[in-house]
Each structure stands twice: as C-alpha cells, then as structure tokens.
Amino acid sequence: MQEHDLNFVRVEMAIAEAPPRSGKGLIGWIRNNLFASLGDTILTLLGVALVVLIVPPLADWLFLHAQWTGTDRTFCATKAQGGIHPDGWSGACWAFVGQKFQQFLYGRYPIAERWRVDLVGALFLVLLVPLLIPRVPRKGLNALLFFVAYPIVSFFLLLGGWFGLSHVETPLWGGLMVTLVLSFVGIVASFPMGVLLALGRRSRLPIVKGVCVAFIEIVRGVPLVTVLFMASVMLPLFLPPGTTFDKLLRALVGVSIFAGAYMAEVIRGGLQAIPTGQYDGADSLGLSYWQKMGLIVLPQAVKLVIPGIVNEFIGLFKDTTLVYIIGMFDLLGTVTQNFSDANWASPQTPLSGLVFAGFVYWCFCFAMSRYSQFIERRLDRERKR
Amino acid sequence: MVSQQNGRASVFYDPKIRGIFFQAVLFAALAVFVSWIAGNTIANLRRAHIASGFGFLNSRAGFDVSNALIPYSSDSTIARALLVGLLNTLLVAAAGIVTATAIGFLVGIGRLARNWLVRQICTIYIEIFRNIPPLLVIFFWYMGVLSVLPLPRNSIKFPFDMYLNSRGFYMPAPVLGEGAWVTGAAFMTGIILAFVSASWARRRQMATGRRPSVLWVAIALIVGLPLAAFALTGFPLSLDVPKASVFNLTGGIQVKPEFLSLYLALSFYTAAFIAEIVRAGILGVNRGQTEAAYSLGLKPGPTLRLVIVPQALRIIVPPLTSQYLNLTKNTSLAVAVGYADLVAIGGTILNQTGQAVEIVAIWMVVYLGISLVVSVLMNWFNAKTALKEK
Numbered sequence: 001m002q003e004h005d006l007n008f009v010r011v012e013m014a015i016a017e018a019p020p021r022s023g024k025g026l027i028g029w030i031r032n033n034l035f036a037s038l039g040d041t042i043l044t045l046l047g048v049a050l051v052v053l054i055v056p057p058l059a060d061w062l063f064l065h066a067q068w069t070g071t072d073r074t075f076c077a078t079k080a081q082g083g084i085h086p087d088g089w090s091g092a093c094w095a096f097v098g099q100k101f102q103q104f105l106y107g108r109y110p111i112a113e114r115w116r117v118d119l120v121g122a123l124f125l126v127l128l129v130p131l132l133i134p135r136v137p138r139k140g141l142n143a144l145l146f147f148v149a150y151p152i153v154s155f156f157l158l159l160g161g162w163f164g165l166s167h168v169e170t171p172l173w174g175g176l177m178v179t180l181v182l183s184f185v186g187i188v189a190s191f192p193m194g195v196l197l198a199l200g201r202r203s204r205l206p207i208v209k210g211v212c213v214a215f216i217e218i219v220r221g222v223p224l225v226t227v228l229f230m231a232s233v234m235l236p237l238f239l240p241p242g243t244t245f246d247k248l249l250r251a252l253v254g255v256s257i258f259a260g261a262y263m264a265e266v267i268r269g270g271l272q273a274i275p276t277g278q279y280d281g282a283d284s285l286g287l288s289y290w291q292k293m294g295l296i297v298l299p300q301a302v303k304l305v306i307p308g309i310v311n312e313f314i315g316l317f318k319d320t321t322l323v324y325i326i327g328m329f330d331l332l333g334t335v336t337q338n339f340s341d342a343n344w345a346s347p348q349t350p351l352s353g354l355v356f357a358g359f360v361y362w363c364f365c366f367a368m369s370r371y372s373q374f375i376e377r378r379l380d381r382e383r384k385r
Numbered sequence: 386m387v388s389q390q391n392g393r394a395s396v397f398y399d400p401k402i403r404g405i406f407f408q409a410v411l412f413a414a415l416a417v418f419v420s421w422i423a424g425n426t427i428a429n430l431r432r433a434h435i436a437s438g439f440g441f442l443n444s445r446a447g448f449d450v451s452n453a454l455i456p457y458s459s460d461s462t463i464a465r466a467l468l469v470g471l472l473n474t475l476l477v478a479a480a481g482i483v484t485a486t487a488i489g490f491l492v493g494i495g496r497l498a499r500n501w502l503v504r505q506i507c508t509i510y511i512e513i514f515r516n517i518p519p520l521l522v523i524f525f526w527y528m529g530v531l532s533v534l535p536l537p538r539n540s541i542k543f544p545f546d547m548y549l550n551s552r553g554f555y556m557p558a559p560v561l562g563e564g565a566w567v568t569g570a571a572f573m574t575g576i577i578l579a580f581v582s583a584s585w586a587r588r589r590q591m592a593t594g595r596r597p598s599v600l601w602v603a604i605a606l607i608v609g610l611p612l613a614a615f616a617l618t619g620f621p622l623s624l625d626v627p628k629a630s631v632f633n634l635t636g637g638i639q640v641k642p643e644f645l646s647l648y649l650a651l652s653f654y655t656a657a658f659i660a661e662i663v664r665a666g667i668l669g670v671n672r673g674q675t676e677a678a679y680s681l682g683l684k685p686g687p688t689l690r691l692v693i694v695p696q697a698l699r700i701i702v703p704p705l706t707s708q709y710l711n712l713t714k715n716t717s718l719a720v721a722v723g724y725a726d727l728v729a730i731g732g733t734i735l736n737q738t739g740q741a742v743e744i745v746a747i748w749m750v751v752y753l754g755i756s757l758v759v760s761v762l763m764n765w766f767n768a769k770t771a772l773k774e775k
Contacts, residue, residue, distance in 0.1 A: 033500065040499065043503050207411060211411070223717035224717075225718065226728060236429070237430070240425050241429050318517075324721065350524075350532070351533070366516045
C-alpha cells in the first residue's frame with residue numbers, strides 16, 4: 001500500500017577513488033615506511049649512518065682488499081710486517097683459508113684415506129635428504145637406516161681396522177668432520193635417552209620419577225663445559241683401574257648426556273600436549289604401558305615436537321665447539337690451532353679464519369632453523385585441518 | 386582361574402605390586418652401579434696417591450690470578466682462589482644480563498617497528514648472532530679485534546680520559562673522599578621514597594580516579610636528593626685518571642680484554658635470543674587489547690604501559706629466565722680465553738692437585754645454586770606479573 005518505496009538500494013558500485021598520490025608507488029612506500037614521522041625520520045637517518053659506517057669497510061675487507069691466493073704469510077702482511085702489501089693495508093686473508101681448507105674439513109686424517117670420510121658424508125646426504133622431504137614415502141625404513149644402520153657403517157668406515165681398511169686413530173680426526181660426528185652421535189644417542197627420561201619424569205612411580213628428575217635437573221643446571229670436564233677427567237676415574245678411554249669417546253659421552261637431558265624436556269613438552277583421552281583410550285583397549293606409549297602416545301608427541309628437536313640440534317651443533325676446551329680439535333678448534341702456524345701468522349689471519357668458521361656454522365644453523373620453521377608451519381596446517 | 390573367580394587378578398598383574406617390584410629392581414641396579422663406580426674411583430685415587438676430601442682447600446694456591454676482585458696472591462688458600470673465580474663469574478654474568486636485556490629489548494621492539502630500515506637491521510642482527518656459536522664470537526673479539534688493537538703507546542683515545550688498546554679498556558676511576566657515604570645514603574633514601582610515593586599515587590588513583598604524577602617525583606627523588614647531598618658535603622669525589630707512561634697506562638680502571646671479549650660476546654649472543662622472546666611476547670598480546678584501550682580513551686603511552694607491557698611480560702618472563710640461566714652457564718666459556726672464572730680456576734686447581742671429584746662437585750653445587758637463586762627470583766617476578774585469575 002505504499003506509494004513510494006523509500007528504501008534505497010544501490011545497484012551499481014560507486015567508482016573507486018584513486019588513493020592519495022602521496023601513499024602510492026615508490027615515494028608513497030618510502031614515506032610510509034621510512035619517514036612517517038619525525039621520530040621515524042631520525043631512526044632512518046641513524047640506520048643509514050650505521051649501514052654506511054659498517055657495510056663499505058666490511059665489503060672492502062671481505063672482498064675488495066682481500067688476498068685470495070698465496071702460499072705463506074707474506075701474502076697477508078704489510079711491508080712493515082714483512083709482507084708484500086703497502087703499509088696500512090687491511091684485508092681478509094682467504095689464501096690462508098684456501099691453503100688450510102682440507103685440514104679444516106678432515107683435521108689430520110691421512111690424505112690417502114680421506115675418501116672414507118667423503119663416502120660417509122655422501123651416505124649421510126643420501127639418507128638425510130629423503131628423510132627431510134615430507135613427500136618422500138617409506139619414512140620408517142629411511143629413519144631405521146639413518147639412525148641405526150648408518151652409524152654402524154660409519155663407525156667401521158671412519159675408524160677402520162676392519163675389512164682391510166687401515167686403522168685411523170681418533171686423535172687424527174679433526175675439523176668439520178669431528179663437529180659433524182659429535183653432533184650426529186649426540187642427537188642419535190640423546191633421543192632414546194630423552195624419551196626414557198621424559199617417560200620416567202612423568203611416571204607415577206616415585207623412585208623412577210625422582211631419579212629422572214634429579215638427573216635432568218642436575219645436568220641442565222650446570223654448564224656443558226663442566227659436563228665435558230667431568231667426562232674427560234672423571235670417567236677414567238669411574239672405570240676399573242687400567243682402563244684406557246678414547247678422548248673422542250669421552251667427549252661423545254659428555255655431549256650425549258648433556259643433550260639427553262635437554263631432549264627429555266623437549267619430549268616431555270610433547271607428552272604433556274597429548275590429550276588425556278589418548279591415554280584413556282589406550283588403557284581401555286587393554287594395551288600395556290609400553291604398547292600405550294610406543295603405539296599411541298609417543299608417535300603423536302614426537303611429531304608435535306619435531307621443531308623443538310631441530311632447535312635442540314641447532315643448540316647441540318653450536319655447543320660442540322666447546323670440546324676445544326678439553327683439548328679436541330673440531331672445526332673451530334682446528335681453525336684456531338692453525339693461527340699459531342708460523343708460516344701463516346699475520347694480523348689478518350685470526351680474523352679471516354674466524355669469519356670463515358663463523359660462516360660455515362652460520363650456514364648449517366641457519367638452514368636448520370629455516371627447516372624447523374617450515375616443519376612448524378606444516379604441522380600448524382595439519383592441526384587446523 | 387581361581388583368582389578370577391575371586392574377582393581379583395593374579396598378583397603378577399597387580400599394578401601396585403609391579404610398580405614396587407620395578408622400582409626395587411631399578412634401585413638395586415642403581416645401587417650396584419654407584420657402588421661399582423665408587424669402588425673404582427677409590428681404587429684409582431689410591432693408585433694415584435690422591436687423598437680425597439676437602440682438606441686441600443686450605444692449602445696454598447701457588448698460582449696468580451690476573452683479574453681478582455678481592456685481594457689475592459699466590460700465597461692465598463685454594464678456597465680463596467675459588468672465591469675469586471666465583472666473583473668473576475658473577476661479575477660477568479651480572480654485567481652480561483643487564484647489557485643483553487637492554488640490547489635484546491631494543492632489538493626486539495625494533496623488529497616490530499614501522500620503520501622498514503630499522504626492522505631489517507634488527508632482523509639481520511638476530512639472524513647473524515643466533516646462528517653462530519658463542520665460543521666463536523668470544524674468539525672473534527679476543528683474537529680478531531682486541532688483540533690487533535694498537536699498543537698502549539698508540540692507544541685510541543676517547544672523550545673523558547678513556548683509552549682503548551691491546552691491553553684493554555681504560556677509564557677514570559672514581560676515588561671517594563670523606564663524607565661520600567652521605568651521597569650513597571641519600572641515593573638509597575631517594576629510591577625508597579620513590580617507591581613510597583608511587584604506592585601513595587596508586588592508592589590516590591584508586592580513591593579519586595586521578596593519577597598524580599609519579600615519574601617526575603621519582604626522578605626528583607632518585608637524582609635530586611643524592612645530587613643535593615653531594616653538593617652539601619662539598620663534592621667528596623675525585624677521579625683517578627689513567628696516565629700514559631713509557632710502555633703502559635697507569636691508574637684508572639683497566640678492563641682486561643679477556644673480560645671484555647667474554648662480556649661483549651655473551652651479551653650480543655644472548656641479546657639475539659632475548660629479542661626474539663620480546664617480539665613473541667609483544668605479538669602475543671591480542672590486538673583487541675590495544676583497540677579496547679584506545680576506545681576507553683587511553684593515550685598511546687598509558688596503553689603501552691598499563692595494557693600491553695604487563696600482558697607481554699607474562700609471556701616474556703619464563704623464557705627470559707632460561708636465557709638468563711643460559712648466559713650464566715655460558716660464562717664458563719671464559720676458560721677458553723683465560724678469564725679467571727670459577728671453571729678456569731677450578732681447572733687450574735684440578736691440574737695441580739688432581740682433586741677431580743671435589744672440584745667437579747664444587748662446580749655443580751655452585752652452578753646449581755646460582756640457577757636456583759635466579760629461578761626463585763624470576764619465579765617471584767613471574768608470579769607478580771602472571772594472570773591473576775579468580
């Protein structure tokens with residue numbers, strides 16, 4: 001009965017206004033992101049000053065003035081220091097890194113036997129890469145090969161003394177190889193230890209729980225250096241008189257114990273995140289404790305904490321540098337040891353060697369942290385589905 | 386079958402009895418293991434003619450320590466040497482924690498800044514320092530930077546009589562004159578009065594809804610009061626300025642390169658982790674909280690102080706605690722550059738006397754004690770900031 005329809009319904013879209021010119025394009029972006037306010041402008045200017053102060057001298061030192069080739073210290077020293085460069089020269093001594101590169105990788109491992117280290121490294125990559133890519137099938141078999149078969153094969157290959165391979169004593173091992181061996185063994189040994197300790201910590205049996213809590217908290221409460229000292233000084237005391245004990249093995253024991261305690265806390269986090277319904281469900285199916293944990297709880301818990309495990313591994317990888325303190329030569333140790341080589345001693349050598357070692361460590365750790373983030377995003381997506 | 390008819394399972398399947406049985410087995414195994422280790426240790430020590438026990442702590446140390454905070458000479462006892470080490474550990478840890486927190490908060494907030502350049506610089510800082518072993522950073526400062534600085538003769542000069550050379554960093558030392566304690570007392574009084582005025586302001590705000598100015602009063606009390614006392618007692622302070630002699634600088638405070646490299650490396654390394662914690666904490670506060678505060682009419686400053694920071698702290702404090710503990714434990718890396726911390730001095734004693742068990746026991750007790758104290762303090766702080774649910 002209405003004469004006029006007072007409702008107004010707009011049928012066509014209004015023509016969009018162009019955004020203000022100042023907020024558009026490169027100038028708009030610069031204004032919004034760098035000079036939005038007086039404070040921002042000051043910060044930007046300070047930032048530019050910082051970049052100008054650091055980047056050009058750094059680039060000069062790293063690349064432009066760097067010495068890339070050479071056979072001894074004269075190539076990396078100024079005339080006053082007995083070298084070839086004009087006074088006041090300062091640049092990276094990559095010649096030193098180039099000459100010592102093999103040693104940084106293998107330590108004093110006999111040159112004729114280095115193919116064994118290469119083979120172990122190649123096997124490592126062949127088994128690791130498919131394990132890291134989620135799409136590749138047969139994860140179980142792959143993991144079994146990687147975590148059980150591979151360490152055994154590597155042990156025989158690296159140490160030798162079997163199948164006609166000559167025996168290479170561990171004091172000859174060094175460089176990146178030792179770093180990788182330490183962190184790999186640390187992580188492989190710490191995992192079962194961490195699982196047992198985490199289960200023990202959540203156990204209802206008071207003695208089991210007490211022992212596990214005490215172990216975890218004591219090891220986590222002291223620095224790795226003291227654990228390593230303990231492994232290197234006290235292990236020989238603990239064993240029957242006359243037992244000799246390989247130095248590398250002592251470091252491995254120390255690193256594994258340390259990593260195990262930290263791993264236990266990561267896995268405990270996963271165990272706590274599993275809803276009680278899963279435990280109850282397993283109980284109501286009549287599964288035993290180990291069936292319940294092994295088939296229902298742990299697979300879910302471990303999957304949940306993969307990012308945490310990778311982070312633990314990054315920490316362990318960085319911590320292996322500490323074996324230098326108990327007199328072993330991992331990558332950092334080998335690099336540092338070479339600073340005292342009279343043939344290469346120059347003011348530029350330490351900085352160059354350390355920058356190189358830092359770059360290697362950085363590459364490994366950065367790659368691992370990126371992988372951990374990737375897995376985290378993937379798990380998040382699965383959980384939301 | 387019989388047992389089932391009785392409505393009970395066999396004793397073998399009783400979880401309580403199984404539990405007791407397994408624990409007894411574990412306990413027995415542990416006891417055997419420990420006694421085996423103890424037996425071996427005693428036999429080994431006897432063979433090496435080392436007397437166990439802590440009696441060696443009272444004997445003469447016989448080695449020098451280059452940076453002792455308390456009077457110490459090689460004639461002092463071993464116990465005193467360990468105390469020197471402990472104090473050095475605590476010094477580095479405290480200085481590192483303060484600096485790492487300051488850098489970490491700045492960088493963490495910087496990563497969330499609107500300014501693109503600041504964001505990038507902060508990200509690069511974090512990604513570099515998080516992924517490099519701290520020991521390498523220590524060496525970087527020690528061997529790469531500080532040891533190639535000029536000799537004392539050609540020291541780099543800074544304003545206010547500060548010098549930097551290959552032997553460390555030199556700065557003027559304040560020498561307290563007569564009556565300087567009045568200034569110190571005034572400072573403490575100022576702090577206490579500032580707390581009192583803050584709590585008065587809070588009560589006033591609760592009662593009237595109006596908030597009296599707190600900040601300016603606090604600044605006046607904490608800075609003004611000691612300054613006034615300082616002026617009234619006739620400026621009882623002089624400076625011991627480092628002076629150049631032929632080969633060295635004398636006077637003033639000398640910060641040794643060992644301390645400097647350890648302190649810088651640990652601060653920069655830990656700051657990268659703290660920055661990420663701070664960022665996560667701030668991002669963890671729901672955006673609705675800010676919007677709600679604005680809609681209540683709060684200005685950006687009070688919004689940050691009263692709404693965002695208290696909630697962010699709740700997320701930040703627990704992981705921050707573990708970073709502080711990590712830094713404290715990482716001070717043990719001092720042994721690599723020869724800074725005389727607890728581990729370095731303990732290691733020296735260990736090599737001299739062979740008292741491995743005792744030294745390691747002392748290390749463990751001390752570090753566990755420090756961890757415990759830091760944990761208790763931070764848990765108290767956490768309980769204060771934590772969500773108070775009814």
